[in-house]
Amino acid sequence: MSSTPTVLITGCSSGFGLDTARLFLDRGWRVIATLRNPQVSVLPATDLLRVLPLDVTDAHSIQRCVAEAGPIDALVNNAGIGLLAPLEGVSMATAREVFDTNVMGTIAMTQAVLPQLRERGAGVVVNVTSSVTLKPLPLLSVYTGSKAAVNAFTESLALELAPFGVRARLVLPGRAPSTSFGANARRLVERSGHPAYADYTQHVFGVMRDGHGPVTQALDVAEAVWRAVTDPTAPMRIPAGEDAVALSQEGPNASA
Template identity: 75%
Template sequence: MSTLSTVLITGCSSGFGLETARHFLDKGWRVIATMRAPREDLLPISDRLRVLPLDVTDAGSIRRCIQDAGPIDALVNNAGVGLLSPLEGVDLANAREVFEINTLGTIAVTQAVLPQFRQRRAGVIVNVTSTVTMKPLPLLSVYTGSKAAVNAFTESLALELAPFNVRVRLVLPGRAPGTSFGDNARRLMGDGVPEAYADFTQSVFAAVRNTTTPVTNAIDVAAAVWSAVTDPSTPMRIPAGADAVALAQA
């Protein structure tokens, strides 16, 4: 069992981040759960829990959060947003928002915690991406690009942090219909789908909503993150969810 005891998790207002915070609390860890608009009622009351505001696209917010958090032993970059749309219908402002949150947000928060990890020569960073980076899917070109960039960033970062005894891992969830991904993705769809893509888009939406095939549950991701943080023997890429595991083994 690892001796690490404090984890900071981004994007804890729902879905994977919320369940991961609960999981670490259940395991006896001190948890710093961050979200843009903090809500104390989302998690169990505990003297091991702190809920802090964090906007991963705002440098000042990141700086204040890391200062308020104090020493941490593990960072879980989970905050993210989806975008489900044909590329031709994507507003570039929305595409930039996806990359600002998913990619640059992950990079910025990681950069902010590196000095303390490097100085202590200890720490773990876990970045949550997606299995869409393993198997291309339609209508997700921008989202997949943002997550694939994090994969490459993570694997390169792991090499430069290894001399400081800092581990870096990836958790790749599968399709999770029960999360807010779909709502967020449709919000960024903008004014709608170009007519030429309407029928195709509807068929993809139906497949996304289908729960008769294996899917990923939030607890699957929480358990994978737990393994990544506490077990040094885990591989660089850890699939999370029945569909993710099946895809990784294919």
């Protein structure tokens, strides 16, 4: 990496992306913070920061962003949307929206920056997915499917990039009530209801709202991303947050 390395982070309007951008700035990195509407950025003004518009579902937007960003040392694919809904109530349009952002957006951004990393023989791609891929949970079939796809994509990608000195890693956050995930998910739920699941859906939402135990803070995710980017010995999957760590220790066969 250069003396002042550069990271490009997607989805920096709030939550994980925002705190990750702040942490990298605090530790002396140049940060390319991307979001759909740069006018709403709340990041501190500094010579180390550039804020660029980016829609990860738009090929032209990706091309413009990567060209304007210039050389980078790390890509953090954090942009994503959530969905909590029974599958029977999810339209194919909504399912495609989730996969377009969470999966195809990640793949497209990665493909766009790989040439420069491969040619330099250095760099890292970090994909932020979710601890829901570690344990089956209700009303998350489409969302979990999208994040599990990114897990598999990243693990395979890491093998093909290793000969070129480029790393790929995963960060798996737990439940983070303070982020915009819940609001985004509820927006999609409004058009993804199904009367047969109404009582069950309300029960699950109630459990989530009243749930006790550890949760994930945005700073937990930022620290995990920092480790994935800066520590070449970091494992492929890094759980972020106490609840995510607990799930990773339980394994996929733990009871829901």
